[in-house]
Amino acid sequence: MPSRIFVNSENSWQSGEGILLSKDQKHYLQKVLRLRDSDPIEVVNKTTKQVFLANLVDTQSSASLLSEIKTPTTPGKLNLIFAFCKSDKNEIIIEKCTELGVDNFIIYQAKHSIAQLNENKIERLEKIAEAASCQSKRNSIPRILTAKNQSELKELMTEFANTESLSLIASLEAIKVPVPNNLINYPTMNVAVGPEGDFTSEEYQLFQELGFLPISLGQNILRAETAAIASIAYLNIQKSQCLAE
Ligand code: SAH
Numbered sequence: 001m002p003s004r005i006f007v008n009s010e011n012s013w014q015s016g017e018g019i020l021l022s023k024d025q026k027h028y029l030q031k032v033l034r035l036r037d038s039d040p041i042e043v044v045n046k047t048t049k050q051v052f053l054a055n056l057v058d059t060q061s062s063a064s065l066l067s068e069i070k071t072p073t074t075p076g077k078l079n080l081i082f083a084f085c086k087s088d089k090n091e092i093i094i095e096k097c098t099e100l101g102v103d104n105f106i107i108y109q110a111k112h113s114i115a116q117l118n119e120n121k122i123e124r125l126e127k128i129a130e131a132a133s134c135q136s137k138r139n140s141i142p143r144i145l146t147a148k149n150q151s152e153l154k155e156l157m158t159e160f161a162n163t164e165s166l167s168l169i170a171s172l173e174a175i176k177v178p179v180p181n182n183l184i185n186y187p188t189m190n191v192a193v194g195p196e197g198d199f200t201s202e203e204y205q206l207f208q209e210l211g212f213l214p215i216s217l218g219q220n221i222l223r224a225e226t227a228a229i230a231s232i233a234y235l236n237i238q239k240s241q242c243l244a245e
Contacts, residue, residue, distance in 0.1 A: 002053065003033050004042040004134045006141060007063075012048050019043060019054065019063045029060045036060075042069065042137075049073075049139050071139055074243075077103040077188045078235060079160050081153075082228050083110035083195035084117050089225045094125045096225075098132035098142055100232045105129075106156055108147045112197030117146055150206055157210045160190050167191075169207045170227050171214035172198055179215050179234075184242035189235055193228045 005025055013019070021029070029035045035056055043054050043063050051071055054063035080102045082093055094105060107125075109117050125144055133141040147153035161167045165188035166180060172194075183189065192207055199207070204214075217230050 002040040002042050003029075003035070004044060004051075004137050005029070006044045006046050006130060006134065009045045009047055013045055013050050013052060013065055013068075015052070015065050015067055017065045018057070019065060021060065021062055026060050029056065040066075044139060046141065051139055073139065074101065074239075076186065076239065077160075078232065078239070079104040079106065079188065079190045080228060080232055081106040081108055081157075081190060081192040083108050083193065083199070083224065084113040084115055085195055085224050086115050087121070089196075089223075090115075090121070090125060091128055092225045093228045094128050094144070095132045096229045097232045098129050098138070099136040100229070101138075101236045102142050102232055103140075104160065105142055105144045106147060106153070106160070107144065108153050108192075109149060110195045111200045111203060112195045114196060117148060122146060150203070154206070154210065157190075160188060161210050161212070162188075164188060165190055165211075167207075167210065167212040168215045168231070169199075169204070169212040170194070170217050170231050171204065172221070173201075173204055173214060175214055176216045177213045179238075181238075182242075183235065183238050189239070191231045191235060193224060193231060196224050 007019055037056055039056050041054050041056055041063055042051055044051050051069045052065045053067050053069055054065045057064050078101055080097050084107050122144060130141050145156060147156050166186040167190040169192040192212055217227055
């Protein structure tokens with residue numbers, strides 16, 4: 001199966017067009033994937049989300065579009081709100097949860113977050129999200145948004161958590177509810193996971209006010225990254241099973 005790359009383009013693509021590739025992409029195709037001219041590749045238009053089968057040309061500095069690949073789009077959005085963790089944990093969460101189908105990551109600077117959010121760290125996470133999207137053959141790269149405090153989180157949540165969405169929080173507090181089994185009914189699903197030191201009771205209260213339902217991820221206490229991956233894997237599988245029925 002050909003490898004997939006994402007390309008910035010303002011315009012809609014047609015078969016027969018040539019697409020210029022960046023230096024980094026050329027390097028990746030040549031040195032990492034060891035591809036040569038006329039080898040097949042899949043290119044995704046970041047703007048229009050079109051996916052094309054293409055051939056590499058001009059010593060891999062461009063791709064010639066052959067035919068459009070029509071891929072089914074999964075309905076609904078899956079969003080993960082997670083507390084900013086120590087560096088490699090954020091990377092694990094972004095990589096694995098991109099593979100598992102998250103559409104929007106909202107990284108929250110929680111009271112108990114050990115590390116401090118900054119632009120450089122986000123840029124690195126964006127690169128990881130793009131690489132994981134190529135690897136898992138997604139048609140789009142998830143967005144990474146940040147909330148530096150509770151009021152920014154509240155503001156962002158007005159876009160994501162509304163009456164049409166199902167919002168869940170992985171909770172270590174005493175009161176929990178069962179995860180609803182009719183996930184297909186919700187066009188948007190949000191799940192929030194706390195930091196290594198857990199959410200404070202004030203933060204749990206805020207999520208409750210935003211309409212998040214507290215759920216358990218099992219009897220054992222999971223690390224933050226395990227909790228994020230486990231909850232997203234669960235929702236992704238449930239959603240695909242609802243769709244298959
Ligand atoms: N240091 C804390 C654990 C924090 S775990 C302690 O030892 O108590 C980090 C986050 O993962 C939590 O904030 C929660 O959102 C989630 N989490 C971990 N295990 C969980 C479980 N069994 N059920 C629900 N959420 C869980």
